[in-house]
Amino acid sequence: MNPSKPFVTAAIAFSLGLCPALSSAQSAPVVDMSAAAPTVAITGGKLLTITHGVIENGTIVLSGGKIAAVGTADSVKIPDGAQIVDAKGMTVYPGLIDSETNLGLSEIEADDASNDLVETSDEIFPNMHVYDAFHAETEHIPITRLNGITNAIVAPASDDSLPGQDIFIQLAGRDRDQMILGKDVALPMNFSGEQRRRGNGGVKFPSTRMGLASQLRQTFIDAQAYAAAKAEYQTKLAKWQKGDKKEPAPTEPKIDLKSEALLPYLRGEKPVVLAAYEGYEIEVDMQIAQEFHLKVILNHVTHSQEILDKIAAYKVPVIVGPIYDFPAANERYDSVFTLPAELSKRGVKIAFSSAGGSSGNPGGFERNLPYAAGYAVAYGLPYDEALKAITLNPAEMWGVADKLGSLDAGKLANVVIANGDPLDVRTDVKQVYIEGHAIPMVSRQTRLRDEYSK
Amino acid sequence: MPAGSFALAQSTPPHDIVIANATVMTVTHGTVEHGSVWIHDGKIAGYGATVNAPADAVKIDASGKYLTPGIIDPHSHSALNNDVNEATSPVTPSMMMIDAFDNRDKALYQALAGGVTTELLLHGSANMIGGQAVVIKNKFGLSRDAMLFPNAPRSIKFASGENPKRVYGSRGQLPSTRMGNFEVMRQAFEDAKVYMAKWDDYNAKVAKGEKDAVKPAVDLKLEALADVLRGKLYVQIHCYRADEFLTEEAIAKEYGYKIRAFHHALEMYKVGDKIAPTGTAIATFADWWGYKDEAWDAIPWNAVMSMHQGIRVALKSDSNDYIRRLNQEAGKMVRYGGATEEEALRMITLNPAWIIGVDDHVGSIDTGKDADLVIWNMDPLSTYARAEKVYIDGDLFFDSSLSGFGTTHFSGVMHDASGNGNDDADGEGGN
Known part of the structure; x- marks a missing residue:
């Protein structure tokens, strides 16, 4: 059996239907998460559910961007009209989550113009927001997601004591608003x-x-004092508003x-x-x-x-x-x-x-x-x-266990199909779904490979 | 842990050892299930389903284990105490890496524990023509001299592309472009030709018995360059881009030397068919990419695509980290391009041995070769593989079942050069 065969159809359909410019060896395909996610039944695979063990010959149904059902083949009813993906011999598992990356903050490490990693003029910058620099169109994201990583923390580089605040992303979307989940x-x-x-x-x-x-x-003490000053102002303001207002209003910090x-x-x-x-x-x-x-x-x-x-x-x-x-x-x-x-x-x-x-x-x-x-x-x-x-x-x-991290009905349909153990270097990832969208298994690197394989 | 508590008596290894019942991955002759390897006086004396070892041979039962040749890294900067780049001139061919070799560096130990038995320790990539390499066997705990690979060919490191032009360009010196890079190299060889002509002239006069022949001055730099032109040095070139492979080959042809291997070589997949006829090999990364402009077109299929185009392909570390798990880097080749397990294993054994020029002695399990062997807990290309025992010349140097370091010949204190073992430890001439 050719393990990649079940996915050929989907890949071709995608390239013809939604991504007409695939011949260029430049940027990776764009996935618009606002489009309706199809109903897909992945059948016959070994499901690593995380929360309730391994299900051999399992079925998982993705619908409307969420996992609709998970279970053994005989316990899950496949909805009418669902696209069937044969995952026989495959391993199916939830999208992987990377707890610290610089995705979208650096394109080419040695090229300073492409770096927005950290402000270093001060050591204390909690007011820096990664979302202000996050470059959603980075080539790193399509390359990373092809190995089954669907979500990640993006953090500033660690040069400062408090370098700024993180974002939590999903590795697909047509712009940053679709990609930044938190x-x-x-x-x-x-x-x-x-x-x-x-x-x-x-x-x-x-x-x-x-x-x-x-x-x-000192930084946290100052912030506590700031919080106290704000609270005091609110108290004074409330008192002033209830009073005769002959005194001037309290000054806001x-x-x-x-x-x-x-x-x-x-x-x-x-x-x-x-x-x-x-x-x-x-x-x-x-x-x-x-x-x-x-x-x-x-x-x-x-x-x-x-x-x-x-x-x-x-x-x-x-x-x-x-x-x-x-x-x-x-x-x-x-x-x-x-x-x-x-x-x-x-x-x-x-x-x-x-x-x-x-x-x-x-x-x-x-x-x-x-x-x-x-x-x-x-x-x-x-x-x-x-x-x-x-x-x-x-x-x-990261406070998203109600949506991510396992194959459970009701969670987001971030699902990976691979030809073996996800932790083994020899395993090839065949298909990634993010919020139920079949991600084209194409990146700048696969395009270079294909261009030079002709 | 108290220093010295693991000092074991350095007894001589037994004359005959048989490692039995292993899955023997020979690299050259397929895999033997439930196979044995017979070691006699440090050499492989036989292998197969059975071996004709004497009855008193020491038997090591390796049931359920895998046995491979020792891993060979053709591109390391370990154990040089950060003296990797003599970045004061773009042409420094008389620098000898052996003069910086610190045989007690912890990086050697950590590599040994990853199954690495031979390393090519190279000059960095700040210079178009860097220094001369040293080849070691990773007999951690022995003296400097005892760690040198006997009679290994001499190699010299060249570089190209971003690093030389950045290092010298940032100082307002030549070279600051790839044009400058290659012209610096041509000038060096022109100088070497003049030097060689002087010596040829002198030697001819001496041969003719001319008493008044004046002996030219010996110049270490020009002498080393002359040895390149005389074909006495293996040329190892740090080179990323497709255009630069072609330029390097053209210059090599013009001046009459051979290039042994391109190192990094991340764009070889673009021109592998053109480079294959030259016989030049590559020592590349499995999946590194994007950390600098000239690594932007790197793809993880490079190694296997190049292999299919007829290039001899090795994987290398250029890193004190990755050198500890080159077996996993080889495992990735099964995934990226569908290499067979034997092809993947060859990229970290026999092919790097060829690049270094020691493939007659190491790199596969063949009768007569050095008994540099690794016993693994499982298939070495798996993520879960661990090196359990490492033999070099038939002598056990690492055994993970021992407490402490697991070393058998080391005592005392390890040194720590810090840094990550890339050649940019000093901020110049990175990978």
Whole structure:
């Protein structure tokens, strides 16, 4: 049997019907999410549901952009008129979620004109909004989604202590409004040597971790004072409005965008993503977060082996990695590879991202997200936990578990069909659906391949 | 962990070892299920369903395991303590990487644990003509001299494209364009020809018995360039773009040297049919792309498409990270272009061995070759594969079942050059 055959028809229909300009080796196809999503029944595949086990020879029905039904072949009724996709011999799983990327903030890393990664004139920029720079038409997104990644956090680069607020996206849409599912969904708070101002232009404050910590505390104290001043104004205003108004009205405090941006985080309404690598950095960063009652997601923790029990005791989720971060000299070769397993064993909810680490290069290719999860399995992480760490766990961490992260009726129809285990490097992804739309399995790279294969 | 606690006695390995009951992936002669490999005095003495080893051979039961030749990385900058680029002149052919080689760098250990047994340690790509490489066997824990690959051919690193023009252009120097890049190279070879002519003239006079012949001065730089023209050095060229492969081949033809391999070579798929007849190989990435302008047209099918166009293809790391899992990079070739498992494995064993010029000794499981072998917990092309035991010249250098580092010959303290092992550790001449 030719495993790619069931998809040929759909791909041709798409290229003829909706995408007439496929011959150019330039930009990737545009997917308009406002068009009606068809009713599709994917039959015969091995369904990795995440929430209720593996269903062999399962059927999943996508309708109106959502999952309408999931189950064994004999338990799911296929609606009349549904397009049938034969997934016999295939594995079907929910779209993968990457918990930290720079998608749309950088096209060619070495080309500064294409980078909108982070403002570095200050260390405290909670008022920077990734949605203001997000380039929806980046070529990185079509290339990434072809490997089954359907959703991602986009974060600023980590050069600042508070570099700005993240967005949560889906990797399809004709413009940024269709792609951005959530604005200002989280605030990275970075605490590693990287934020120290020791650049080529000379040293300035904060040039040490003492400076970074002090500056962060002052920032949150200022924001608390700002919140108090606003509350006081509201009280005075209410009193004034009820009174005889002979006194002049109270003066409204001047809007301070930085403090204003921090208010939802001080109220614990949204997560702060604390990024640190070394155990002692995590302890300092957590101390600050606890002082200000922040809702925390930990990030990286790649050199925290000596405080894993303490991390577990924090009872916060962890984006672990990159697991390709290098062990320190005189550490065992697998001391970072085993970290996801060690955290998971301690009951920590983990997620993975494709973001790079403390030592520069590792990470960076978003499409390879599932392989990090797979490599963690090689070093002891249970397979189901690895899969959850790129599906349901991040969906819960980013507050979208009602819509994403598993094959369950009612969730968005972000579904992937592949010819094998999603975590294995040899597996080929055959079809990706985002909100029920069959994504053309075409990118700038497949077009170059096809042009030069003629 | 206390330094030195893993110092094991450096006993000589047994004369005869048989690794039995493994799935033996020979690379050259297919895969033998439930096969054995017989090691005699550090060489492969036989392999197959059965072997004729003496009765007292030490038997290693590898039931359920996979056995492959050691992985070979034809492009590494590990263990050079960040002395990768002598970026003070675009032509530095007399730089010897062996003079920066630090045999206690942790990157060597981490690569060993990933099954890497041979590495070509190259100069960086800041210069059009960089320095001369060193070839090592990854016998981590042994002395510098004991880690050198015996009698390996000499290689020299050339570069092209963005890195040289950026490094020198940013200083207001030549070259700042690809035109400048190639002209700097031509000038270097013209200088070398004059130098060679002087020496030829002198040697001819001496041969004729002319007593008053004046011996020319020895110039290390020109001597190295002359050795390129004399065909004594394997030329390894950092090169990304299709047009530049063609230019490099034209210059090589003009000056009469051969190019052993293009490194990176991300656009080879565009002109593979034209390059194949030259015999030049490539050492490429599996799926890196887009990090710089000249990597913008990179596609993950490049390796397999180039292979089908007749190019000898190797995968390489250029990274202290990826060198630890080149087996997975090879696994990706099964997906991107449909390489067979043997073709994929050849890209990290026999083909890089050819690029380095040591394929007579390593790179496959063949009788007479060095017993550089890796025992894997499962098919090495799987995401879940781990190197369990690594043998070099029949001697066990890594065993993941041991506590501590898992090393058998290392004691003391590892060094840490920091950085990621790309050749842009100093911000110049990146990949």
